[in-house]
Amino acid sequence: MNIRLLTKEDADIYWELRLRALRDHPESFVLSYEEECEKEVSDIRKQFPTLEDEFIVGGFLDDKLVGIVGYKKQKPLKVQHKGEVWGMYVAPEARGVGLGKSLLKTVVEQASKSKELLQIYLVVAANNPGAKALYTSLGFKSYGFEKQALHVDDKFIDEEHMVLYM
Numbered sequence: 001m002n003i004r005l006l007t008k009e010d011a012d013i014y015w016e017l018r019l020r021a022l023r024d025h026p027e028s029f030v031l032s033y034e035e036e037c038e039k040e041v042s043d044i045r046k047q048f049p050t051l052e053d054e055f056i057v058g059g060f061l062d063d064k065l066v067g068i069v070g071y072k073k074q075k076p077l078k079v080q081h082k083g084e085v086w087g088m089y090v091a092p093e094a095r096g097v098g099l100g101k102s103l104l105k106t107v108v109e110q111a112s113k114s115k116e117l118l119q120i121y122l123v124v125a126a127n128n129p130g131a132k133a134l135y136t137s138l139g140f141k142s143y144g145f146e147k148q149a150l151h152v153d154d155k156f157i158d159e160e161h162m163v164l165y166m
Helices: 008-024 041-047 099-111 129-137
Strands: 002-005 054-061 064-073 082-090 119-125 141-152 155-165
Touching: 002 099, 008 041, 008 054, 008 064, 008 082, 054 099, 064 099, 082 099, 099 119, 099 129, 119 129, 119 141, 129 155
Parallel strands: 082 119
Antiparallel strands: 002 054, 054 064, 064 082, 119 155, 141 155
């Protein structure tokens, strides 16, 4: 297992895995596969986050990208002490080996380099006990619940909001 920050050179493999996540698990993401698949990889590469306060971490098994998670620190002055985890996904063939935990630990370690950071937030589908257990194991605590947060395939998905205090 290899965990590292992704770069613009990884945009193609990142985008392939991101679209797979959106297609296979629409209940877990705000953006839809249909909306996102219209984007060009060249545009993804141009916008690819590679800053200390905005980045994507990738997990590799046998040199294949099988896990991703993004992070973004808030920019407005009054909320610069907050960061957000987004787009967490581990491919089914890579689950159960600790990859998700390693990805998230790497995000927390990298984000912690910001002296201002005091809180990291994330949102998880309320009906995803595996993901919630992972986040809880790393110290994230639930602080809110949003009923009918997403509407996917004529069903509503509730979401749980979680925070990690640094």
